[in-house]
Amino acid sequence: MKKAFIVQKKCDQSPFCPVKRVCPTGAVTQKRKFLKADYPVIDAALCIGCKKCVAVCPHGAVAMK
Template sequence: MAKKKKAVLNEKLCDHSPFCAAKRVCGLGAITQKTHWLFKAEVPQIDGDKCVGCGKCVAYCPHRAIKMK
């Protein structure tokens, strides 16, 4: 059986926005992000155990920082 692809974040392309569209669209909570104040946030983290490889986050990331691998 082939290994299913999972979402992987390229931190260099990510803008660290606290309003991350990919995080909001993930219905499984596989993408989390610590925020500091209103307009400051850390790099989003993708939990490979929760990710099912649906690809919604890839479609919604405006910076194309997420790929399926």
């Protein structure tokens, strides 16, 4: 099964990242900083490959491998 991962060069590190909200298994976490957030992190052990995160990212910064 393919798992989701963040393509960091496309990610704008928004603290309002919708990717972490749509994941049904809570596989996506993101540390907040002051104005920018860190890159989201996807836990491959929790990812079920549903691709909701791929569909919701406005920058196309989530891919499957």
